[in-house]
Amino acid sequence: MNPMAAAAGEHDDELATCIVVDFWANGFGMRVRIALHELRVGFGFVEEDLRIRERSDLVLTMNPVHRSVPILIHRGRPICGSINILEFIDEVWGKRVDTRLLPADPLDRARARFWADFVDHKVFNTQTRFLKSKGEEKEVVKEELLDQLKCLEGVLGDRSFFSGDKFGFLDIVLIPFSSMFRGYEQHGGFDLNAECPFLMQWVKRCKEKESVRQVLPDEGEMYELHKKWYGIE
Amino acid sequence: MNPMAAAAGEHDDELATCIVVDFWANGFGMRVRIALHELRVGFGFVEEDLRIRERSDLVLTMNPVHRSVPILIHRGRPICGSINILEFIDEVWGKRVDTRLLPADPLDRARARFWADFVDHKVFNTQTRFLKSKGEEKEVVKEELLDQLKCLEGVLGDRSFFSGDKFGFLDIVLIPFSSMFRGYEQHGGFDLNAECPFLMQWVKRCKEKESVRQVLPDEGEMYELHKKWYGIE
Numbered sequence: 001m002n003p004m005a006a007a008a009g010e011h012d013d014e015l016a017t018c019i020v021v022d023f024w025a026n027g028f029g030m031r032v033r034i035a036l037h038e039l040r041v042g043f044g045f046v047e048e049d050l051r052i053r054e055r056s057d058l059v060l061t062m063n064p065v066h067r068s069v070p071i072l073i074h075r076g077r078p079i080c081g082s083i084n085i086l087e088f089i090d091e092v093w094g095k096r097v098d099t100r101l102l103p104a105d106p107l108d109r110a111r112a113r114f115w116a117d118f119v120d121h122k123v124f125n126t127q128t129r130f131l132k133s134k135g136e137e138k139e140v141v142k143e144e145l146l147d148q149l150k151c152l153e154g155v156l157g158d159r160s161f162f163s164g165d166k167f168g169f170l171d172i173v174l175i176p177f178s179s180m181f182r183g184y185e186q187h188g189g190f191d192l193n194a195e196c197p198f199l200m201q202w203v204k205r206c207k208e209k210e211s212v213r214q215v216l217p218d219e220g221e222m223y224e225l226h227k228k229w230y231g232i233e
Numbered sequence: 234m235n236p237m238a239a240a241a242g243e244h245d246d247e248l249a250t251c252i253v254v255d256f257w258a259n260g261f262g263m264r265v266r267i268a269l270h271e272l273r274v275g276f277g278f279v280e281e282d283l284r285i286r287e288r289s290d291l292v293l294t295m296n297p298v299h300r301s302v303p304i305l306i307h308r309g310r311p312i313c314g315s316i317n318i319l320e321f322i323d324e325v326w327g328k329r330v331d332t333r334l335l336p337a338d339p340l341d342r343a344r345a346r347f348w349a350d351f352v353d354h355k356v357f358n359t360q361t362r363f364l365k366s367k368g369e370e371k372e373v374v375k376e377e378l379l380d381q382l383k384c385l386e387g388v389l390g391d392r393s394f395f396s397g398d399k400f401g402f403l404d405i406v407l408i409p410f411s412s413m414f415r416g417y418e419q420h421g422g423f424d425l426n427a428e429c430p431f432l433m434q435w436v437k438r439c440k441e442k443e444s445v446r447q448v449l450p451d452e453g454e455m456y457e458l459h460k461k462w463y464g465i466e
Binding site: 065074077079080081084085087088091092106107109110113114117118151 | 298307310312313314317318320321324325339340342343346347350351384
């Protein structure tokens with residue numbers, strides 16, 4: 001696929017200089033695309049099909065250490081790791097549109113990064129174990145996953161977004177997970193609106209954002225893909 | 234122990250506002266102390282003995298999610314996770330002494346963060362598996378560990394420090410690992426000076442820094458502690 005074939009964003013001047021390599025259903029990569037849309041950075045998109053075991057030459061060249069996506073290629077140079085890419089995007093383009101993704105205050109920034117790490121190293125791990133689990137184990141991991149979502153709901157509190165009044169870094173980090181929420185409900189037999197009503201209202205608010213709507217995939221397709229991936233019957 | 238009992242750093246004005254909770258042999262926590270010394274921030278130190286299974290009330294209160302150290306308590310508010318704390322220290326105190334830990338250029342910052350993540354999620358994991366391994370498995374993991382150290386040596390290249398001419402973020406992230414290097418050699422039966430000569434010269438250069446010398450523990454004591462921890466005979 002031609003890197004330039006799928007173009008997105010309002011600023012065409014960045015188009016030739018900014019390419020995202022990613023798989024449509026990769027929650028980590030969705031973050032990058034949402035952030036670029038949010039800061040109105042035009043980018044080319046190269047699909048890397050993660051259902052195939054082999055990685056493309058582009059990925060092997062641009063991320064030889066981890067051989068993973070997303071990769072942001074900016075002026076020919078790769079930036080890897082979704083959180084790392086978000087920091088880069090914020091530092092390069094955040095000032096231009098006067099919309100920084102991370103908060104200004106160092107303590108608020110530290111809190112946002114702390115919870116981003118929690119999402120990546122706790123929630124993602126629990127999601128994977130949950131979707132792979134069956135029977136009694138499923139009940140145990142389900143409770144763990146719900147506890148973590150409720151913990152995040154506590155972090156959100158009564159604010160509109162994790163960053164306060166406006167959609168920002170931690171919102172972008174977490175919102176891609178919501179595309180698996182219907183899958184959670186079907187796999188675990190529960191209603192997230194009943195379990196985490198405030199978090200679900202936050203999801204709804206995020207989905208009103210154009211940047212999010214453009215990127216989040218269909219929840220049904222996401223669950224079907226993960227069913228195949230994890231051998232869910 | 235009184236949080237104020239052990240004071241360090243040249244600026245006493247920060248003393249009452251900045252406390253590090255850590256265990257002397259915790260490589261992640263050494264980073265925090267080196268960074269504070271480097272930016273001349275005074276701090277109180279509270280020892281958390283990780284050899285004891287139970288965590289102190291202070292740790293349970295300040296880091297209820299992970300119950301781990303290091304924790305930096307700044308004006309009564311906790312910042313957790315060593316990389317997160319380094320970013321915080323850089324943002325709060327880096328400007329004051331005109332010595333930012335992270336580079337200024339966004340791409341250089343992204344590279345430094347990428348390799349910091351590599352150290353935390355690859356090298357640390359390999360170190361742990363190596364120190365726990367025996368017999369044939371030990372030989373396999375030893376090669377893996379040496380490959381990763383050589384990879385980092387390649388990142389260093391012919392520069393004096395990972396940040397270039399001056400000691401910075403990635404140097405601080407990696408240098409605590411060097412306090413286990415003698416342990417690696419004893420456990421694996423090899424000579425790091427022969428395997429990674431440039432990396433070992435970098436270690437020597439770092440140890441010339443007062444901030445590093447004040448924090449790095451005795452390598453023999455470190456290996457003795459890890460021998461007990463991992464049941465090494």
